[in-house]
Amino acid sequence: MGSFLSRNEFPVEGRTILITGGSRGLGLNAARQLAEKGANVIIVARNETKLQEGVAFISQGARTPGSQRFHHIAADVTTSAECARVVAEAIAWNNGSPPDIVWCCSGSAYPTLYIDTPPEQFQAMMDSNYFSCAYMAHAVLNAWLRSNPDGASPETPAEPNAGPRPARHIIFTGSFVSFYSFAGFTPYSPSKAAIRALSDSLSQEMNLYAAAHPNIPRVRVHTVFPATMPTQGLDEENRVKTDLTKALEEGDQILEPDEVARRAIRGLESGEDLVPTSTIIRLVMTSVLGGSARGGFWKGLVNTLLGWIVLVVMVFIRWEMDTKVTKWGKQHGSSGMIQQKSK
Numbered sequence: 341m342g343s344f345l346s347r348n349e350f351p352v353e354g355r356t357i358l359i360t361g362g363s364r365g366l367g368l369n370a371a372r373q374l375a376e377k378g379a380n381v382i383i384v385a386r387n388e389t390k391l392q393e394g395v396a397f398i399s400q401g402a403r404t405p406g407s408q409r410f411h412h413i414a415a416d417v418t419t420s421a422e423c424a425r426v427v428a429e430a431i432a433w434n435n436g437s438p439p440d441i442v443w444c445c446s447g448s449a450y451p452t453l454y455i456d457t458p459p460e461q462f463q464a465m466m467d468s469n470y471f472s473c474a475y476m477a478h479a480v481l482n483a484w485l486r487s488n489p490d491g492a493s494p495e496t497p498a499e500p501n502a503g504p505r506p507a508r509h510i511i512f513t514g515s516f517v518s519f520y521s522f523a524g525f526t527p528y529s530p531s532k533a534a535i536r537a538l539s540d541s542l543s544q545e546m547n548l549y550a551a552a553h554p555n556i557p558r559v560r561v562h563t564v565f566p567a568t569m570p571t572q573g574l575d576e577e578n579r580v581k582t583d584l585t586k587a588l589e590e591g592d593q594i595l596e597p598d599e600v601a602r603r604a605i606r607g608l609e610s611g612e613d614l615v616p617t618s619t620i621i622r623l624v625m626t627s628v629l630g631g632s633a634r635g636g637f638w639k640g641l642v643n644t645l646l647g648w649i650v651l652v653v654m655v656f657i658r659w660e661m662d663t664k665v666t667k668w669g670k671q672h673g674s675s676g677m678i679q680q681k682s683k
């Protein structure tokens with residue numbers, strides 16, 4: 341829940357939430373915490389066994405076990421056809437209604453030096469991180485905003501005296517490198533930066549539908565920016581990461597995925613469009629907000645003032661990191677690894 345002064349902008353009790361990447365890591369922890377708050381949850385991933393284990397873990401946290409429902413769908417969400425199938429299956433399971441909230445959490449990283457990256461990884465990173473979000477958003481927004489294929493209005497008459505219906509939410513998952521990238525993250529960071537651009541423009545586009553169709557629930561668009569978490573995903577990226585990139589990351593704050601999920605949900609409850617999950621991500625974010633939503637007048641003012649200070653600090657951070665990379669090249673050569681002297 342939001343603070344006692346603010347209302348909860350992300351009520352989930354009795355609502356249905358679909359989470360891609362919900363079989364492990366951040367997605368699984370978010371799914372469990374949302375079940376503890378009373379949501380019905382559908383998780384999506386590729387591995388069927390992990391999905392079954394995930395549903396068992398999530399359902400153990402149900403707030404009202406008799407009435408909450410849990411489901412899984414096995415799918416690779418990197419294609420538009422599969423995202424459309426997932427949304428159709430979710431609607432069928434949810435008694436004909438689309439899920440109220442969709443959290444696109446699946447993703448992966450292949451952090452290698454640019455010229456050493458197999459070219460197919462550039463496409464794989466965009467598919468895994470960006471297109472999984474773009475296609476899922478496209479499928480679910482069509483279900484929310486267009487009730488039939490001929491483009492007729494999705495409007496349903498409002499109940500007499502009924503208040504506004506709670507907003508629907510689509511949540512993307514970015515990264516620290518959506519805001520500030522560095523040597524070794526070239527294959528990955530563009531895919532996470534693209535998510536932020538999608539989130540910014542889509543959140544503005546949603547005003548069109550809210551104005552034209554006041555009787556359908558408003559759609560809120562968010563991006564969560566997770567801190568570094570010790571997950572299977574991190575283990576996999578560390579297998580290909582160079583010593584140079586590991587050295588540049590030193591001092592990074594590491595948080596367990598359940599803590600990151602808690603912070604993300606708290607940010608969503610307080611109504612943030614862009615949801616940083618650590619202080620360092622929040623600070624860096626303020627310096628690159630540009631035309632992004634700043635979270636209302638007071639939050640926006642604080643973010644803007646903070647951003648001015650951090651902007652100056654970032655000049656020195658860039659200079660320090662450039663110096664580190666130059667020193668590394670002189671000392672260890674261009675492989676990015678300590679053992680090999682040079683290419």
Ligand SMILES: NC(=O)c1ccc[n+]([C@@H]2O[C@H](COP(=O)([O-])OP(=O)(O)OC[C@H]3O[C@@H](n4cnc5c(N)ncnc54)[C@H](OP(=O)(O)O)[C@@H]3O)[C@@H](O)[C@H]2O)c1
Nearest residue numbers: 361363364365366385386387416417446447568569571573
């Ligand atoms: N871990 C970190 O330090 C960190 C930091 C910043 C941002 N993030 C971001 O946070 C999110 C979660 O990260 P994590 O570390 O929790 O990940 P993780 O432990 O690797 O879990 C990834 C989840 O996504 C699913 N998945 C992957 N590719 C998929 C695909 N093509 N189709 C459907 N499902 C797919 C995986 O299941 P299957 O493999 O069975 O499909 C799994 O459920 C990702 O978007 C990641 O980029 C992570």
